[in-house]
Amino acid sequence: MGIDFISAEFDVVRDDARCTRCRVCEKQCANGVHAYDEKNRRMTADETKCVNCQRCVAFCPTRAIKIVRNPNTFRDNANWTASVVNEIYKQASKPGVLLSSMGAPKNLPVYFDRILINASQVTNPPIDPLREPMETRVFLGKKPEKIRRRPDGRLDCALEPQLELALPILFSGMSYGSVSYNVHKALATAARETGTLYNTGEGGLHKDFYAYGANTIVQVASGRFGVHKDYLEAGAAIEIKMGQGAKPGIGGHLTGAKVSGDVSATRMIPEGSDAISPAPHHDIYSIEDLRQLVYSLKEATAYKKPVIVKVAAVHNIAAIASGIARSGADIIAIDGYRGGTGAAPTRIRDNVGIPIELALAAVDQRLRDEGIRNNVSLIVSGSIRTAADVVKAVALGADACAIGTAALLAMGCRLCRSCHTGKCNWGIATQDPALVARLNPDIAARRLINLLTAWNREIKELMGGMGINSIEALRGNRLMLRGVGLNEKELEILGIAHAGE
Amino acid sequence: MLQKEGQVRIPSGCAIAAVISKTGEKIGGEKIVAGIRTMHERSNGLGGGFAGYGIYPDYKDFYALHVFYDDNGARTDCENALKDLFEIVKAENIPTRKNPAIKDAPLIWRYFVAPLPSRVAAMQIDEREFVARAVTRINSTFRGAYIFSSGKNTGTFKAVGFPEEVADFYRLEDYAGYSWTAHGRYPTNTPGWWGGAHPFSLLDWSVVHNGEISSYDTNRRFIEMFGYKCHLKTDTEVITYIFDYLVRRQGMTLREASSVVAAPFWTTIARKPEEEQRELTYIRNMFSGLLITGPFSIVLGFSGGLLALNDRLKLRSMVVAEKGNTTYIASEEAAIRAMEPDLDSIRSPMGGEPVIVTVNKGVLEDGN
Numbered sequence: 001m002g003i004d005f006i007s008a009e010f011d012v013v014r015d016d017a018r019c020t021r022c023r024v025c026e027k028q029c030a031n032g033v034h035a036y037d038e039k040n041r042r043m044t045a046d047e048t049k050c051v052n053c054q055r056c057v058a059f060c061p062t063r064a065i066k067i068v069r070n071p072n073t074f075r076d077n078a079n080w081t082a083s084v085v086n087e088i089y090k091q092a093s094k095p096g097v098l099l100s101s102m103g104a105p106k107n108l109p110v111y112f113d114r115i116l117i118n119a120s121q122v123t124n125p126p127i128d129p130l131r132e133p134m135e136t137r138v139f140l141g142k143k144p145e146k147i148r149r150r151p152d153g154r155l156d157c158a159l160e161p162q163l164e165l166a167l168p169i170l171f172s173g174m175s176y177g178s179v180s181y182n183v184h185k186a187l188a189t190a191a192r193e194t195g196t197l198y199n200t201g202e203g204g205l206h207k208d209f210y211a212y213g214a215n216t217i218v219q220v221a222s223g224r225f226g227v228h229k230d231y232l233e234a235g236a237a238i239e240i241k242m243g244q245g246a247k248p249g250i251g252g253h254l255t256g257a258k259v260s261g262d263v264s265a266t267r268m269i270p271e272g273s274d275a276i277s278p279a280p281h282h283d284i285y286s287i288e289d290l291r292q293l294v295y296s297l298k299e300a301t302a303y304k305k306p307v308i309v310k311v312a313a314v315h316n317i318a319a320i321a322s323g324i325a326r327s328g329a330d331i332i333a334i335d336g337y338r339g340g341t342g343a344a345p346t347r348i349r350d351n352v353g354i355p356i357e358l359a360l361a362a363v364d365q366r367l368r369d370e371g372i373r374n375n376v377s378l379i380v381s382g383s384i385r386t387a388a389d390v391v392k393a394v395a396l397g398a399d400a401c402a403i404g405t406a407a408l409l410a411m412g413c414r415l416c417r418s419c420h421t422g423k424c425n426w427g428i429a430t431q432d433p434a435l436v437a438r439l440n441p442d443i444a445a446r447r448l449i450n451l452l453t454a455w456n457r458e459i460k461e462l463m464g465g466m467g468i469n470s471i472e473a474l475r476g477n478r479l480m481l482r483g484v485g486l487n488e489k490e491l492e493i494l495g496i497a498h499a500g501e
Numbered sequence: 502m503l504q505k506e507g508q509v510r511i512p513s514g515c516a517i518a519a520v521i522s523k524t525g526e527k528i529g530g531e532k533i534v535a536g537i538r539t540m541h542e543r544s545n546g547l548g549g550g551f552a553g554y555g556i557y558p559d560y561k562d563f564y565a566l567h568v569f570y571d572d573n574g575a576r577t578d579c580e581n582a583l584k585d586l587f588e589i590v591k592a593e594n595i596p597t598r599k600n601p602a603i604k605d606a607p608l609i610w611r612y613f614v615a616p617l618p619s620r621v622a623a624m625q626i627d628e629r630e631f632v633a634r635a636v637t638r639i640n641s642t643f644r645g646a647y648i649f650s651s652g653k654n655t656g657t658f659k660a661v662g663f664p665e666e667v668a669d670f671y672r673l674e675d676y677a678g679y680s681w682t683a684h685g686r687y688p689t690n691t692p693g694w695w696g697g698a699h700p701f702s703l704l705d706w707s708v709v710h711n712g713e714i715s716s717y718d719t720n721r722r723f724i725e726m727f728g729y730k731c732h733l734k735t736d737t738e739v740i741t742y743i744f745d746y747l748v749r750r751q752g753m754t755l756r757e758a759s760s761v762v763a764a765p766f767w768t769t770i771a772r773k774p775e776e777e778q779r780e781l782t783y784i785r786n787m788f789s790g791l792l793i794t795g796p797f798s799i800v801l802g803f804s805g806g807l808l809a810l811n812d813r814l815k816l817r818s819m820v821v822a823e824k825g826n827t828t829y830i831a832s833e834e835a836a837i838r839a840m841e842p843d844l845d846s847i848r849s850p851m852g853g854e855p856v857i858v859t860v861n862k863g864v865l866e867d868g869n
Binding site: 120123124125127132133135137139143144146147149154155157159162368371373374466467468469470472473474475476477478479480 | 510712713714715716717718719720722723725726727751752753757764766767768776779780782783784785786787789790792793794795796813814816
């Protein structure tokens with residue numbers, strides 16, 4: 001109270017006539033918002049603890065609860081907004097770096113929403129995906145410059161290792177530690193069922209999930225947590241994580257509180273110790289060092305696994321990608337400004353990096369200008385929200401998209417952006433056994449499968465409308481896109497015409 | 502102001518026809534005109550053209566360059582550039598006759614040339630690559646000059662007009678070759694530029710095409726990585742480059758190249774024997790950016806043969822017929838019947854099924 005007081009962001013509105021005092025809300029809230037007042041036989045709320053995760057709203061049997069924005073305001077000021085002012089109060093009270101979770105919520109242009117997709121009319125026919133074959137199979141990996149023939153004259157079909165996906169969507173890296181065991185189980189199950197891959201993130205691979213290896217990308221990040229030979233060999237591909245869209249230029253920090261039991265064993269670090277990933281890989285201070293790590297990993301796995309290099313979309317991403325494409329990497333994963341995170345410094349998340357649409361367009365064009373686009377495949381993420389975003393990304397030049405936030409939403413996440421507290425009421429971003437148990441991995445897997453299936457159907461509908469019956473004929477097909485309300489520079493970078501042109 | 506072909510992408514519908522003698526017998530130009538004339542309704546007078554093979558036996562060892570010039574200034578500049586790269590053994594106007602329907606004719610020249618061996622050696626490339634690069638460079642950097650035919654013992658003739666008028670203009674009956682292709686165009690606006698008519702040619706490749714491909718920009722952006730420049734923004738142009746790239750530069754067979762552009766569906770591949778599955782999967786993966794989707798029927802002409810191919814859903818009509826040693830291909834059966842009423846066989850090839858007709862080995866005495 002007093003000078004440090006920050007007014008609650010939300011109000012808990014309870015319809016007392018509907019409330020049956022069942023106390024479900026109280027049990028569901030790990031933040032301790034709801035309480036039962038025995039004396040007055042009614043529910044109370046401490047709204048200052050509320051993060052608006054909607055758990056109580058979703059579970060209230062009489063739909064008695066609403067979480068609304070607290071109408072209490074500072075005097076209107078377009079420059080000194082309430083969030084800016086409150087952040088100053090927090091930092092004046094304690095000299096800490098502010099933390100946030102999930103993707104940047106700032107109102108910057110979402111280019112996907114300024115791009116429209118084409119359809120066939122008259123001069124060529126749209127194709128009905130319910131009646132004609134419509135193909136979304138994707139191969140990721142490098143393609144050689146020339147075909148080779150065997151002595152008998154037939155094609156030599158040997159290629160460097162490739163990943164085959166049934167649809168152009170993968171799950172982004174989310175570490176065991178930042179998310180729960182049940183989340184990984186659901187992702188692994190769904191990846192196997194839908195013919196795609198999930199990604200361990202930098203937390204190692206739990207022993208129970210080695211069985212899903214063919215649908216797993218194992219990550220090697222700057223902390224090297226959980227990395228050993230069996231781990232590298234377990235996955236279908238290895239990803240070197242150089243950066244993340246939500247926090248380019250910095251490492252990661254999993255607090256000791258989350259490093260419990262299995263998390264500690266999987267990460268190969270003592271229980272309760274902080275897991276700190278450094279900002280750089282300390283064996284990679286330049287592009288030639290990256291090449292050495294790429295080949296070290298290939299040597300360790302007998303050149304049987306494609307190596308992915310994941311980078312954050314930053315200002316000179318085109319040149320960086322060009323360097324990576326010549327480093328021996330098979331796939332480049334680019335994570336955009338709006339990509340999610342389990343925890344990141346607020347200032348970094350909201351102010352560093354560039355939108356994925358621009359980064360993707362610049363990288364794809366640069367690799368083509370240099371004639372090396374076939375050296376690598378491109379995976380983009382941060383943030384892909386719908387099947388239409390996937391179609392637009394592929395048409396801009398992506399081979400596939402990775403989804404993290406969308407997958408978490410499918411599993412129940414309400415985007416309250418409080419992952420860093422470890423008290424996820426939906427059992428996703430937590431290691432608290434009671435909370436983890438709330439997420440049924442079978443149900444979560446089913447919901448992920450539904451989501452991917454639905455998106456794939458929508459991708460096929462959109463492709464069919466354009467008269468395209470295979471996803472590879474959409475890749476880089478920028479003629480199928482038009483911008484609306486974009487300036488000439490934006491259109492030039494995206495490599496698309498304006499609507500009406 | 503209306504934009505010229507190449508400044509804007511213009512979709513068009515079309516008619517195509519082709520004829521080839523497998524025994525290398527000479528077929529007069531009037532034969533193919535009879536076929537394409539029948540499909541008058543499939544064009545709208547905004548483009549027609551022909552390609553003939555074996556038509557220049559006296560100059561069969563020289564590349565025949567057909568060039569449109571806006572004016573004599575453009576011609577002088579281009580000829581200077583040509584002299585720098587080639588020995589020109591003959592330069593002449595292409596003979597034409599007045600036709601009231603053919604207007605705004607550019608200057609139309611023909612050169613028989615041989616690349617200067619010293620220039621070819623200096624670039625460390627083979628002769629055909631040298632010619633291809635020279636054509637690409639002149640077409641992309643010389644204002645008012647456009648080389649629209651560049652093969653040996655073959656020539657393309659095209660203009661804005663209905664195909665039968667174009668044939669009359671170029672006196673096509675004066676030429677005879679072992680194969681011919683023809684095109685009548687139905688563009689969706691008025692380009693009014695002769696270079697935009699079809700066939701599109703590079704070296705001895707020529708393509709006539711009916712359709713509007715939906716994969717255009719994917720194909721264009723892929724092929725432009727390998728030194729090609731799609732000036733005209735037409736399907737035909739990019740399809741020609743794709744075949745040139747796959748067959749001449751990658752060394753693929755026409756059948757393999759057909760499996761790239763009209764790849765079998767994955768479900769079809771899954772039913773093939775294991776070895777073939779592996780090859781077809783490899784081809785689709787390796788050249789995924791060259792898969793062509795959307796409707797097309799094409800006839801690809803080359804020295805010694807023709808390839809006819811439909812898109813894999815067969816969204817455009819195309820029929821193939823035989824009579825003795827002669828094969829006929831056209832958008833409509835009526836066009837074939839106009840060329841040869843009494844046929845041995847006629848059929849409609851499946852979508853994605855290449856029909857490859859070659860002149861029997863050894864029968865071409867003029868050395869194709």
